Amino acid sequence: MKTLVILGGGTAGTMIANKLRHRLPRRDWSITVVDRDDVHHYQPGYLFVPFGDYTRDQVVRSRHAFLPDGVDFVIGAVDLVDTEADVVRLEDGRTLPYDQLVIASGTTPRPDQTPGLLGSEWRRSIFDFYTLEGAEALAKALAAFDGGRLVVHITETPIKCPVAPLEFTFLAEAWLRKHGLRDRVELVYVTPLDGAFTKPVASAHLGGMLEERKVHVETDFMVEHVDPERKVLVSYDDREIPFDLLVTVPLNMGADFVARSGLGDELNYVPVDNHTLLSKSHDNIFAVGDASDIPASKAGSVAHFAVEIFVDNFLQHIAGQSMTGSFDGHANCFVESGDDKALLIDFNYDTEPLPGKYPLPVIGPMDLLKETRTNHLGKLAFRWIYWNVLLPGRPVPLPAHMSMAGKHPKED
Template sequence: MKRLVILGAGTAGTMVANKLRRRLPLREWQITVVDRDDIHLYQPGLLFVPFGVYRLAQLTRSRRRLLRSGIQFLTGEIERIDPVAKTVRFSDGTAVGYDYLVVATGTSPRPDQTPGMLGAEWRKSIFDFYSYEGSVALADALRDFTGGRLVVHIVDQPIKCPVAPLEFTFLAEAYFRSRGMRDQVEIVYATPLSGAFTKPIASARLGDMLDDRKIVVEPDFLVEHIDPERKVLISYDEREIEFDLLVTVPLNMGADFIARSGLGDELNYVPVDKHTFQSTAYPDVFVLGDAADLPISKAGSVAHFAAETFTGNFCQYVEGHPMTGNFDGHANCFVESGDGKGLLIDFNYDTEPLPGSFPLPVVGPLGLLRENARNHWGKLAFRWIYWHVLLPGRRLPVPTHLSMTGKKQPDKEI
């Protein structure tokens, strides 16, 4: 009996477990999935909680019930991986052995890594929205906010769902307009990047949208610490940004057991081959989703597209054949822009987001780097697709690899 252990029952881990359960004979394989609890959270929905769109029951499911029959599910805190002995050890002293290991434990916000972020003002005037508790607390703060300076802030890249801070900024601007108090709120977007996004074409388009909404961008801002008493962000180059309400995206890091296992970089992300997800140090270890050091956005769509490539590759690998699948870094993300509209970006390792239509030329129906209502409804509809299509391991009728169909260079008419 061959043993496959998957660490993490989030997006990547659940999808891959269900896909491989269909491909690997049950009489020959034991598939075990491990996570710290039995609560699967639909993370894209957290963006909407501060604005009253979703409740907890709409965003959570049992991890165990999302896995196909025949998959063993274990809960426990992972202490470390011993890749030489091929063993995963837990904090209670128990262990599970493996022949092949998939690490899909994601990335998490670490507010403890920025001096002054945690403390007396945490979730009073300083908030996050990458957790359910944080997004609920932020909903209360937005409702009670009477005016002043709102600062939306990113500590450093990479972060999961890198467009989410922009989306929150756009939604907050629309929210204050809807309450008739936009002229009482100054909005500042503080980013460690040189512009609104990592790629120049999208950065220019999103930057124009921020300008149109009279949102001030503070670029190249690398925070050194927060002074909670003065309510000031202070950068390494000694710039200061005052705030009345701070919505921050803390430093993101991989799981601590990655560091204890000696498998990760300084942020606890595991080095892998970016096309096959195979560990560069241990060939029987694969790393998927946000836990890997892939040079692409830590977005759920990356896990969705990567799972297709990985599943075929893994089946080849365990049969002793070369892995022929070649992941190209494909990612696409809806970007909420407020007022019931949004845009879509579609890109990979080598091609930046371009304007156009997706998935078909002209007719779309989704607009690339172009606001329309269809993109907004597409983002909301994705929650149903996530629960009922992606996590069960079914395929979406969109290309796994980036397609240039419908895309145009920005100097051409769209």
């Protein structure tokens, strides 16, 4: 019997386990999923926690509850992957041999990588919302905030869900208006990019929305350190941005075991072929979801579309055949904009977000690059879809490859 080991029980790892358990003969293949705990987080829900819209119970479930019969679930921290022996070594000394390995260990915020960020003001006037604990602490801080300078800051890219900092800014602006505080708060959006987003059309559109909401945007800001005593962000070119309340997105990095195993780049992401997700250095290792270095958004939609392509490719690969599927970097993201509205963007490696209708031309019902209540309801509905359809590996009636149908090269 051959063994498939999946490192990571998050979105990508869980979907792969569910889909491949139905496709791989049990008499021939065993499947093992490894993660450090039995707590599965619905990470898109973190965005709503600071504003009191979601609670811990709504964004946390058991990992093993979403794994099918016939999949072994091992709780333990990975020490390293011994690629010469084809063995995963856990920190407690256990070993897991593999014939095929899928690294789906994701990416995590690393505030320790920015000097001063974890200083005396961490979770006093400096907060993150990319962890559940951070989002819960930020909720308390916002409830006590009565005015001043609120700075939303991105340390460096890539980050999980690259639109989330924009979403937080829009939601914070609406929340401040709702609570009669907007005139007492200066909102500043600080980014290492040269605009609000990475793609020109979307960047111009989203940047215009920030301008309409009187949010000051500081671009090309590469933070060198945080001065917690003076409450100031300091860049490498000596610019300073003071804050009363800082909401930061720390540097995101892949798992440390990836580095220890010699499998990663400088940010611990596994270099893979952009279209097949096969490791560039090992013929029996794939990296899927946020753990890879593909030039696509580190988002749940990318994991979903990539897994759809990966499964058939994997079956061809283990049969000794050429992989015929080609992932195109498809990403599909709702962007909350406040006041119960949201945008939708749909793009891939080669095509930037464009206006139009999705998923059907003319009919939609979702509008691309346009604020609507329908898009907002779609964002809220996705939590149910995530728990009940996506994770269990059930079919989702959306094409894995991006389509140009319904899109317009220029805005109307």
